[in-house]
Amino acid sequence: MLLSLDTEYSMDKNPAPEKILAFIQLYSFELHEVLIFSPSTFKQLAEPLEAWLQKPTSVVLVFFGNTDLVLLSKNLFNSQPLKEFSGHVFDFFLFFRMIHCDQRVNNFAHWARITGNIILDKTLQKQNWVEKQLTTQDITYLTEDVHIFKYFVAYVRNVLPLNLTNSWRDETKHNLVVLSYQLDQVLIPSFVENTLTGICINQDALVQLTHNLSQKYDQTLKKLGLSQAEFQSNKQFTAWLTENWPELLHKGWPQTATSGQCSTSKEGLYKWIYSSNSTFAQLNALELDASANHTSPKNLLSLLEEDNNPEPINSFFQQDEMQFLTSYLSTKVLRGQSTQCQTLSKHIEPTKSTLHPQWMIDGGDTGRITAKEPAIQQIPRDLDFRSLFKAKQNHVLIVQDLAMIELIIFASLAGDDNMLDIFDQGQDLHIYFASIFLNTPYEKLFQQKTVNPNGFKKLRNLMKNVNFGMVYLMGVKSLFQRLIEWGIDYDKVESVHRAWRNTFNALHYYDLCKAAYSVRSTGLFNNFHLITTIRGRPKRCSEDDGIQEFFNQSSIKASVPSIVNFPIQGTCADILKTTVRVFLLLKQKSLVEGELLITAHDEIVVQCPSKNAVETDKPLHTLLTSIGNSILQSAIDRPIHIKVESGVGDTWAEKA
């Protein structure tokens, strides 16, 4: 029994951005009828819908349904998500995205065209629906939106059985509908609940933090003698600089490509500031693309402030110029943090002090879950920020994090016993590689953790970046750039680059990817190359993605690293999603208590009553490790011992 559902809503921006539900449309596949509900009739819908959902064969069909179901719960069921949604929702967006993940266009109108040859006019969608008297044109539009689902259903039935070959396991076939259901569909009700429940935030602390940051921001601006507008606008900043620091202009302050204004981009500033450094000159000669992340203002600033810089850059700049640059960069950093605070504030539900991010179960191309409004996964790791997120009254937050999971997945796929042994021995892979790289015993470096914690952290972060970069095909030049501040010459970097690939089984992994990538499957995938995660999630790659040049060092196409990346990031997402799924099952059977609050790539945050902290923490820990181990073990014939770091406390900072 099928019912397709769609809603129309409009945004109300005050006091906090909120979606106002205007219409609900339903299409019954049994009755062949479309029903349109306006706010005055919402309540009449609640009871029959709930009763209908209790029938075992009922399925609600949606397209990008998170928003629809959240609004439905808010307006019909007093913000309590229906338990009956569980196992009774099918989202076509998720399904289409899984089987056509290479398609840039994946929207409703696109699939209406493909499946039903219907050209939709989506311009009507943008109107203000609230309290609208419907015109004939409107009614046609609303009807069409739910009616089109019958073409979606027919399409899925036509392309069944959607089988594909797993790139990493001997099992021959996966059924795609089943896989989509197991990995993604079943999580829908959980994330609806998640959005409705929200995450508590310490509003006073946020106000305080915002205040402190903006005060500091104002102070540094004042110190510079700049107004906010002059600081923010390239045009005004150029005028100001011409007036106040003509000598810096003469020294070649970088310019924007199009308008010729003074540029404030990290790349330009980085190149410019370091142009006097001889190591940098070597970089320049290599025509390096300086777009790596480590050139953010924060890092650039730390380089400027570095006392023991291998080669001081202040021979090029006068002392007062150095001071100006330092202040300028720290102002940039402050502005960034301050904006981040304001963005958070903007999304707070004022009466409850909660955030209600919108979750996208298949938001990332690799299958990762993403969140927006606000981007909860992009909150800085600093204590200042993480401690703002707190448990509700009489509750605690349980934060669990899969340690170095992507490297472990890499090692499992590559069949790299060496790496897995190091990990099993409880050693830190990043420090392990640092010891090879710096030719210093592992123990000696590890001692630094207590002797010189900051230095240790810095080294570890650096090696962390290097290790991840290396897995994903970072070239020698890029590696060299990242190591510039350590004063290591190009030849040495080149040998380290080689050593890394030899120490860890990277070349073997790339070969496996190449072989896996060549596998073609049946049905829909006939004309496409395909690579999957260990669990079977597919990524389609078109011919021109570079199979001919795959891992040909002289010409790696841009798309190749993303092919190499996919099985790793995707498998990590699968582990997390499977854990969430089993956690929900346990919850349904009342075996655990708690609400899923946040998932972030390798991390999971659950809120539970304080008195049940241990009873929730322990099974969650067991779940993550056992699910991770079992998924990875199907790729390599040896035991895997995934480690999960766990923290219990009042705030998210518990494990930061």
Added chain:
DNA sequence: GTTCGCCACTCACAGGGGAC
């Protein structure tokens, strides 16, 4: 009628934040 400046708006893109 044309030109110009101003304003509001949209859109693409770069850059910066995060994760691994």
Added chain:
DNA sequence: GTCCCCTGTGAGTGGCGAAC
């Protein structure tokens, strides 16, 4: 190296009114 989200910028556009 990959994967994201959010913001600000600047180019482009169109409406409007004032000045020519």
